[in-house]
Amino acid sequence: MLEEARAGLADRMTGTRHGGDRTRAQRAYYAATAAAYERTHVGEFDEHMRALLYAVAILRAHQVRTVLDVGTGTGRAAKALREAGFDAVGIEPVRELLVAGRRSGLEGIPMFRGEGSALPFRDDSFDAVCEFGVLHHVKNPRPVVDEMLRVARKAVLLSDTNRFGRASMTSRLAKLALWKLGAWPLAYRVWTRGRGCDLSECDGVAYSYSVYDSLNQVARWADRVMLIPTKVEGSPRRGWMHPLLTSSHILLCGAREFDEWART
Numbered sequence: 001m002l003e004e005a006r007a008g009l010a011d012r013m014t015g016t017r018h019g020g021d022r023t024r025a026q027r028a029y030y031a032a033t034a035a036a037y038e039r040t041h042v043g044e045f046d047e048h049m050r051a052l053l054y055a056v057a058i059l060r061a062h063q064v065r066t067v068l069d070v071g072t073g074t075g076r077a078a079k080a081l082r083e084a085g086f087d088a089v090g091i092e093p094v095r096e097l098l099v100a101g102r103r104s105g106l107e108g109i110p111m112f113r114g115e116g117s118a119l120p121f122r123d124d125s126f127d128a129v130c131e132f133g134v135l136h137h138v139k140n141p142r143p144v145v146d147e148m149l150r151v152a153r154k155a156v157l158l159s160d161t162n163r164f165g166r167a168s169m170t171s172r173l174a175k176l177a178l179w180k181l182g183a184w185p186l187a188y189r190v191w192t193r194g195r196g197c198d199l200s201e202c203d204g205v206a207y208s209y210s211v212y213d214s215l216n217q218v219a220r221w222a223d224r225v226m227l228i229p230t231k232v233e234g235s236p237r238r239g240w241m242h243p244l245l246t247s248s249h250i251l252l253c254g255a256r257e258f259d260e261w262a263r264t
Helices: 002-013 019-041 047-061 076-083 095-103 142-151 169-180 184-191 211-221 258-262
Strands: 066-070 087-092 111-113 126-132 152-161 198-200 204-206 224-232 247-255
Touching (some): 047 076, 047 152, 047 247, 066 076, 066 142, 076 087, 076 126
Parallel strands (some): 066 087, 087 111
Antiparallel strands (some): 198 204, 224 247
């Protein structure tokens, strides 16, 4: 099944340079692998489960009750949040993933089919909004993060990849320098031979992303920002470079001051 899905994904990628085609290819990949999604994409103590443990503590500290999980997939995060006592809601564009999630125990959790870049909810609809491993599958994450910030009242949490925490230290520093110079998108397109994305059996279509790409966007909305490393690659390092140059996955949390939302 996975090999067939990968072959189909590769076929859709061949000869195309259009982001819309890649989006359809990624969704077709997930549709084809939905039944095996939790077995192939979910680990009991993986980086997103670590992020969930931190997220629960942060959400409780901010007296959060309602949480929206964007790109919920089969609903692992939504289920964990519900078990932790929150009123969780999920939204996911791939119908087959929602069906697989319902079969695995999503009863009682409202699940919507929709786009992260056009959330069908009013402003300030949820106390908190989160995503776990979604943004690196989006060619342009900014509109998704904008929507998450729009519908959140107290906190926004991004658990995702960090391009600067992968490969050798020389490569990490080179990527950071190119990013600071504004040359990383071109360098990455050259490295991927014009595709501008990675194609893999385990993850489908993935773009070069770091939660640091969204840091200023979240910081403008939030009163305080937290960065929590959830997966360190290579020898653990500390100091000014941690977690920017040490962690391949990071939980970015933006929160508003207690007194601001306590008055609403």
